[in-house]
Amino acid sequence: xxxxxxxxxxxxxxxxxxxxxxxxxxxxxxxxxxxxxxxxxxxxxxxxxxxxxxxxxxxxxxxxxxxxxxxxxxxxxxxxxxxxxxxxxxxxxxxxxxxxxxxxxxxxxxxxxxxxxxxxxxxxxxxxxxxxxxxxxxxxxxxxxxxxxxxxxxxxxxxxxxxxxxxxxxxxxxxxxxxxxxxxxxxxxxxxxxxxxxxxxxxxxxxxxxxxxxxxxxxxxxxxxxxxxxxxxxxxxxxxxxxxxxxxxxxxxxxxxxxxxxxxxxxxxxxxxxxxxxxxxxxxxxxxxxxxxxxxxxxxxxxxxxxxxxxxxxxxxxxxxxxxxxxxxxxxxxxxxxxxxxxxxxxxxxxxxxxxxxxxxxxxxxxxxxxxxxxxxxxxxxxxxxxxxxxxxxxxxxxxxxxxxxxxxxxxxxxxxxxxxxxxxxxxxxxxx
Amino acid sequence: xxxxxxxxxxxxxxxxxxxxxxxxxxxxxxxxxxxxxxxxxxxxxxxxxxxxxxxxxxxxxxxxxxxxxxxxxxxxxxxxxxxxxxxxxxxxxxxxxxxxxxxxxxxxxxxxxxxxxxxxxxxxxxxxxxxxxxxxxxxxxxxxxxxxxxxxxxxxxxxxxxxxxxxxxxxxxxxxxxxxxxxxxxxxxxxxxxxxxxxxxxxxxxxxxxxxxxxxxxxxxxxxxxxxxxxxxxxxxxxxxxxxxxxxxxxxxxxxxxxxxxxxxxxxxxxxxxxxxxxxxxxxxxxxxxxxxxxxxxxxxxxxxxxxxxxxxxxxxxx
Numbered sequence: 001x002x003x004x005x006x007x008x009x010x011x012x013x014x015x016x017x018x019x020x021x022x023x024x025x026x027x028x029x030x031x032x033x034x035x036x037x038x039x040x041x042x043x044x045x046x047x048x049x050x051x052x053x054x055x056x057x058x059x060x061x062x063x064x065x066x067x068x069x070x071x072x073x074x075x076x077x078x079x080x081x082x083x084x085x086x087x088x089x090x091x092x093x094x095x096x097x098x099x100x101x102x103x104x105x106x107x108x109x110x111x112x113x114x115x116x117x118x119x120x121x122x123x124x125x126x127x128x129x130x131x132x133x134x135x136x137x138x139x140x141x142x143x144x145x146x147x148x149x150x151x152x153x154x155x156x157x158x159x160x161x162x163x164x165x166x167x168x169x170x171x172x173x174x175x176x177x178x179x180x181x182x183x184x185x186x187x188x189x190x191x192x193x194x195x196x197x198x199x200x201x202x203x204x205x206x207x208x209x210x211x212x213x214x215x216x217x218x219x220x221x222x223x224x225x226x227x228x229x230x231x232x233x234x235x236x237x238x239x240x241x242x243x244x245x246x247x248x249x250x251x252x253x254x255x256x257x258x259x260x261x262x263x264x265x266x267x268x269x270x271x272x273x274x275x276x277x278x279x280x281x282x283x284x285x286x287x288x289x290x291x292x293x294x295x296x297x298x299x300x301x302x303x304x305x306x307x308x309x310x311x312x313x314x315x316x317x318x319x320x321x322x323x324x325x326x327x328x329x330x331x332x333x334x335x336x337x338x339x340x341x342x343x344x345x346x347x348x349x350x351x352x353x354x355x356x357x358x359x360x361x362x363x364x365x366x367x368x369x370x371x372x373x374x375x376x377x378x379x380x381x382x383x384x385x386x387x388x389x390x391x392x393x394x395x396x397x398x399x400x401x402x403x404x405x406x407x408x409x410x411x412x413x414x415x416x417x418x419x420x421x422x423x424x425x426x427x428x429x430x431x432x433x
Numbered sequence: 434x435x436x437x438x439x440x441x442x443x444x445x446x447x448x449x450x451x452x453x454x455x456x457x458x459x460x461x462x463x464x465x466x467x468x469x470x471x472x473x474x475x476x477x478x479x480x481x482x483x484x485x486x487x488x489x490x491x492x493x494x495x496x497x498x499x500x501x502x503x504x505x506x507x508x509x510x511x512x513x514x515x516x517x518x519x520x521x522x523x524x525x526x527x528x529x530x531x532x533x534x535x536x537x538x539x540x541x542x543x544x545x546x547x548x549x550x551x552x553x554x555x556x557x558x559x560x561x562x563x564x565x566x567x568x569x570x571x572x573x574x575x576x577x578x579x580x581x582x583x584x585x586x587x588x589x590x591x592x593x594x595x596x597x598x599x600x601x602x603x604x605x606x607x608x609x610x611x612x613x614x615x616x617x618x619x620x621x622x623x624x625x626x627x628x629x630x631x632x633x634x635x636x637x638x639x640x641x642x643x644x645x646x647x648x649x650x651x652x653x654x655x656x657x658x659x660x661x662x663x664x665x666x667x668x669x670x671x672x673x674x675x676x677x678x679x680x681x682x683x684x685x686x687x688x689x690x691x692x693x694x695x696x697x698x699x700x701x702x703x704x705x706x707x708x709x710x711x712x713x714x715x716x717x718x719x720x721x722x723x724x725x726x727x728x729x730x731x732x733x734x735x736x737x738x739x740x741x742x743x744x745x746x747x748x749x750x751x752x
Contacts, residue, residue: 196635197635197638199635200604200633200635200636200638200639201450201610201635201638201639202550202551202572203550203569203570203571203572203573203605203607203610204550204551204570204571204572273550273551273554273555314527317527317529318527318528318529319528319547319549319551319552319555320549320550320551320552320555321548321549321550321570322549
């Protein structure tokens with residue numbers, strides 16, 4: 001006997017199919033279905049979505065789940081719980097683990113943990129170079145066979161341009177995209193905050209935009225000459241947005257993401273030396289922030305990704321210079337995107353959702369992020385107007401290094417379904433059957 | 434001048450940026466009263482008797498540490514000075530745990546120097562004890578700026594409309610930042626001068642002028658504050674060599690003549706004779722470098738006294 005679910009009377013938004021209508025969404029045996037027979041429909045488990053948005057489960061191309069080696073910060077279970085709570089049903093985890101994910105064995109270890117613990121779909125990535133040391137290529141072919149969807153250097157950036165060119169050429173052979181954290185280390189040396197007035201005033205060492213701009217330019221050039229796809233993470237600089245815009249106009253095979261914090265915050269937040277505003281690349285100026293939003297509006301920047309980077313209290317509650325870079329983002333990303341793009345009337349709701357669903361999915365060809373019939377039923381139900389305030393103890397992530405603690409947000413996830421199974425319901429993770 | 438009703442409601446002295454003019458004046462007036470006491474035969478007051486001042490220096494210092502120690506002793510406090518470089522921090526203890534431990538040992542006031550900007554302010558948020566910032570990285574060094582401006586005020590009566598140049602390594606200098614705040618708040622016109630790599634134009638947003646031309650920057654100035662060129666920063670290669678720095682920006686007799694005739698020469702120390710200043714100028718009549726040191730004692734007494742709850746104005750009345 002088939003099992004049917006009916007998500008009733010919600011505003012169904014499916015950007016890939018340009019669908020935006022109030023109606024019922026059916027799931028049969030874990031897959032999206034056309035309206036089933038009356039008999040089956042009448043036996044369906046009904047979830048009332050009146051007044052709520054029903055959209056494809058969100059897709060995040062950039063999370064750090066710390067497995068293996070740093071499970072004091074996050075585990076596959078806590079990370080995917082945070083994902084489900086934020087409406088994300090598919091996430092891509094970065095390979096800067098301990099040890100780094102540079103071998104098929106480590107990828108298998110991660111996949112086993114995913115198999116045991118994951119609440120949502122998790123796709124691993126592998127390292128570009130052995131040990132993320134930027135010296136020798138990691139075995140991209142074996143990593144590809146082991147099941148990675150891309151290669152990346154985690155929080156680092158391959159500095160050797162010749163090596164980077166070989167890496168993308170080699171990965172291109174397997175159809176594996178290269179994901180890059182664009183940063184020139186000689187310009188970024190010791191920087192902990194954006195170089196500008198705030199760094200000057202506070203006496204903190206600044207990281208200039210040029211560190212990002214130069215590597216974005218490099219990647220555009222290397223991608224253009226080889227035809228290989230490079231996806232550029234958390235773009236933060238106005239000039240970088242312009243470089244990508246011009247590259248795309250010429251047909252370069254590059255894509256880019258922006259984080260919720262870079263589109264919502266500036267380096268003025270650092271004035272209190274709060275380490276929950278310390279990330280890499282750093283928060284930049286208002287001018288940069290607005291350029292990122294323009295980039296999202298005109299498609300220069302393809303999607304929003306969180307860069308979810310959990311760190312414990314005891315790691316973050318130290319001198320600003322010594323705190324690790326990064327903030328968590330899975331549980332607040334949708335609210336921030338809605339606030340900065342939709343509620344602020346920069347983008348329609350359907351285009352805002354596209355930046356979190358089919359657009360990121362298309363970048364890595366994940367076959368996710370739509371409500372197409374017969375696809376695995378990953379669905380997020382949210383209230384775009386519900387107001388809530390994150391508290392330090394309200395996160396499902398194992399860490400709470402969020403810049404939004406105590407700040408009122410608008411828009412909240414109510415239910416999340418993965419493969420047709422309700423995994424998150426009004427604040428709670430539902431485990432197993 | 435009336436002492437009553439002067440404002441001081443802070444438990445900490447972390448930055449000049451957060452002080453208003455009245456608070457700066459309160460410190461000055463309290464320091465003046467202490468300076469008179471220092472002139473006496475028994476230059477000691479019981480103001481902090483029974484209290485323990487703990488100095489936590491995570492970065493080497495001689496003069497600031499000795500000045501605070503002397504100031505605390507003149508106030509009859511017990512003083513414990515810890516060189517944290519050789520202590521538990523090298524064993525991996527967090528700053529927070531270190532200061533919580535010190536607090537549990539019944540410290541009453543903490544004087545702290547640390548290489549990381551914001552660290553004193555962070556500890557002030559964590560602990561309910563008075564925290565005095567004796568330098569946090571390149572961020573601020575409030576008592577140094579207070580003693581510098583106190584010294585200028587003694588000379589001039591007021592800093593209003595006075596033209597001051599600060600010369601040297603501004604980018605890495607906490608002394609420069611605290612003085613920029615203090616001097617501009619007190620109404621002085623400040624010009625920063627030095628190599629472009631050490632004096633970025635971003636400083637203009639703090640209300641000062643930025644110049645890379647020594648001659649035009651020194652013209653008409655009534656005081657010049659020299660900052661130590663920090664050898665330890667040389668690895669950043671902000672300029673080619675000390676020799677080149679001295680040839681371009683070192684203060685010598687000729688360049689001294691570009692200033693107003695009666696201009697004051699200041700230096701927070703320690704001096705690199707022959708690098709940022711010719712040796713003979715450091716010892717000239719125009720130099721107030723040693724007066725700065727003496728005033729540092731009075732200003733730090735005032736800061737310790739006010740932050741530990743002493744009533745502004747009570748010093749003069751009771752002594």
